[in-house]
Amino acid sequence: MPQTIGLDFGTSNTVAVIADGGNATVPVSFADGQDSFTSLATVLSFLDRRPSGSAQPEVGPWAIRQFLESTGDVRFIQSLKSFAASRAFQGTGIYGKRMDFEDLMATFLTLAFRRAGTTFDPASVRLVVGRPVEFAGYNPDEELAIARYRKAFAKAGFEDILFVMEPVGAAFSFAQSLTQDTTILVADLGGGTTDYSVMRFETHAGHLSATPLGRGGIGIAGDTFDYRIIDNVILPKLGKGSSYQSMGKQLEIPPNLFSNFARWHMLSVFKTSDDFKEMKKLLRWSLEPEKIELFIDLVEEDQGYPLYKSVSETKARLSSQDEVELSFAPLGAGFRASVSRRDFDRWIAPDLYKMNKALDATLDKAGLQDTGIDRVFLTGGTSFVPAVRRLFAERFGQERISGGNELTSVANGLALIGAREDAADWAVAA
The missing domain is CATH 3.30.420.40 (ATPase, nucleotide binding domain)
Known part of the structure; x- marks a missing residue:
């Protein structure tokens, strides 16, 4: 049997596990300084190197560091999986070069395996890829998503590819312990x-x-749950529910403008959208202009990821605490908000x-x-x-x-399935 890689390409994190053709599996691990981890943040960044060269890409924590610490211009892309089934997403410009979904996904995979120090030849391994039962997004196009996946894996050099439902991978991993x-x-x-x-x-x-x-x-x-915190705690500070004056009437600022911002993975798209231009126009007529100014500043300063990180950490702490404090410096040094598990459960x-x-x-x-x-x-x-x-x-x-290995069970099961002689029987027609 060929060497097998089980790939759980996630909205927030990506995990890969290698099987040796039997029942032994090894998670692909990454090292960043003294830290070692098997779950890689599904994020990409591109540092502008013009005119001396092309954009310099990075993934995972290295992408986050490049985005937060670089003095140059950096494009930050996250939740790439959310765009897979969307016909509205036709690609994006990266410093003079147009990149479609397949280019972005292939870049992420290639850099991820390089950062892990793997030495395999993609053409010589079997790649077993988890796919969701239902793709995320409004009116998702499943056939488009799978076609994009296939093109991305081909660009990354993979030839032997099987698609298995993500929960099937998790079930197979769990089933190894059944008696x-x-x-x-x-x-x-x-x-x-x-x-x-x-x-x-x-x-x-x-x-x-x-x-x-x-x-x-x-x-x-999980991303939807993050949005509930943003919607109830953060967006009121950015002007949601506030009004503006127009032709002698007092009107509410359109709520959809705030929904666009709350979908933090769309921030880079929103920044160049007509909706953002509309928000800037409304600033002069706003009855609470200081909130709208803060809204505009957060978008222009690419604060989407720091906001997501702060909110996500707050949600995680609510799993073990009844009440936690959410702070986010860009909203002001004195900004503090108490978030209770009771309120979160209600949201x-x-x-x-x-x-x-x-x-x-x-x-x-x-x-x-x-x-x-x-x-x-x-x-x-x-x-x-x-x-x-x-x-x-x-x-x-x-x-x-039951639970256990919640972050790696899908990829582990996918790798084990790929190592079986009847692997194709577990796959779905994609």
Whole structure:
């Protein structure tokens, strides 16, 4: 069997695991100074090197450092996966060079493996790629997303490519520990999407087989939860809900302008949009111009990533604390906001309801009731949110809930699947 790489290309983080053709797997690891990690932030940056050369790209923490510390002009791109299924995204200009989705993804992958110090020849390995059950975004085009993925992997030098549903990869990883036939519900709760998969695992003469019973999902996950904090805590400081004067009337500043900013991964696009030009025009008529000025400053100073980082860290701390403090220096040295888990749970309640309805639909497709599920395996960073775990515990009982290796289980399962002789049977027609 060829060497296999399982790739979990995520909205927020990317994980890769290498299998040697058997049951042994090794996560692709990265080293940054004294820090070692296996989950790489899915971000790209390009430092303007003109006129002496082309843009200098970086990935992960090196991209973040380049963006925050460089004295030169830097383009920062994040949540690349969110654009995969969008026909509206036709590429972007990077200092005089146009790059489409495939160029950006291939650049990220090539630099990521280079930063990891891997020495394999892409053409000689099998790449097993996780794909979400439902791609994120408004009216996502699944065929377009997969076509873009294929072109990106080809640009990066890969030839042998299989696509496997992300929750199937997680289920396979978990199934290695099973000692009896089991019906498993996997909930893969990432940054951009929540994916469900119901599978029946059986063992015959030591050979593990699986029958897919149903799958489903929804484009709601951790990034949506981040937005709820931004919407309730940050955006009022930037003028949301405020008004402007026009022709003798007092009108509310259009809420969609704030929604565009709250989608932090779109900040680089928003910065050159007609909506941003409209906001600048409204400044002179605003009844609270200091808030709109702050809004404009944050956009022009590319504060999207620092804001995301601050909000995401706040959300993470709410997983273990009842109340935390959110601070963000660009809003003012004295800005402090208290965020309680009770408020956070209330803000995300409509999202949890939709996630639960998507789960209902998945079980309906599988022809199962809650009682027909033997084990529930939660994976992905958003599975740490207490309200999310409570949703599953209340439906299935805490005794049926399992977890572990939440950030690497998908890639690990993908690599193990790729090492099997029947790997193609686990793949989906893409």
